[in-house]
Amino acid sequence: MNNKGLLVVISGPSGVGKGTVLRSYLAQNKKVKVSISATTRNPRPGEEDGVHYYFMTEERFCQLAENDGMLEHAQYSGNYYGTPREMVERELCAGNDVILEIEVQGAMQVKQKCPDALMIFILPPSMAELTKRLIDRRTEDEETINRRMAAAKNELAQASSYDYAVINDNVDDAVEKIGAILRAAKCSTNYMKDFINEVQQL
Structure with missing residues (x-):
């Protein structure tokens, strides 16, 4: 038995409700x-190493990235961000599913390095609803919202690169669909290939 x-990668535009669903x-x-x-x-006030982020020196981060120790990484506002490979592989080997909530650029890096990763894109019911959700958060000005909507259109153009798309119209329904996708994935012949080989040898 496997x-x-x-390894599950979840992406979606800002405001689509990824955090709430997860x-x-x-x-x-x-x-x-x-x-x-x-x-x-x-670290910002209240942030803990190993809880909110793994805080690293630039030298350490770049060393890991150069030696394939990052599943994906990128640079934003002068700082590096990435997903350490070791933690992910340790949890997977322990039998735990691991979810990466990352943007599209990083997701495509993971897909290239880990072809077996399950890729799920969270969709809004409509662009109008996505705009409404961003406005209702009351955390950003109009210029920022317009910038996020432009980014959302670019991200949606890559949704077909994912294995599944889940519409977040209702949180409970979206959660149920993600669970169904993971259950189905664990019945796939690719996931079960080691067990299939084991049965054949009995």
């Missing part, structure tokens, strides 16, 4: 871990 966990899914599924990103920026 006891290894699934929190609800995690509350119902205890053997699922969310990958902790590494960064070279300084």
Whole structure:
């Protein structure tokens, strides 16, 4: 039997509700871990190393990246961010599913390095609803919202590169669909290939 966990990549435009959906899914599924990103920026007040991020020096981060120690990485506002490979592989081998909530650029890096990763894109019911959600957050000005909507259109253009798309019209429905996708993935012949070979040799 294959006891290894699934590597799951979840992406979607800002405001689509990824965080809300994931929190609800995690509350119902205890053997699922969310990958902790590494960064070279300084911790903010209240942030803990290994809880919110793995805080690293730029030298350490670049060394890991150069030696394939990052599943994906990118630079934003002068700081590096990425997903350390070691933590992900440790949890997968322990039988835990690992979710990476990352943007499209990083997701495509993971897909290239880990072809077996399960790729899920969270869709808004409509662009109008996405705009409404961003406005209702009341955390950004009009210029920022317009910039996020432009980015959303670019991200949606890459949704077909993912294995599945889930519409977040209702959080409970979206959570149920993600669970169904993971259950189905664990019945795929690709996931079960080691067990199939084992049965053949009995």
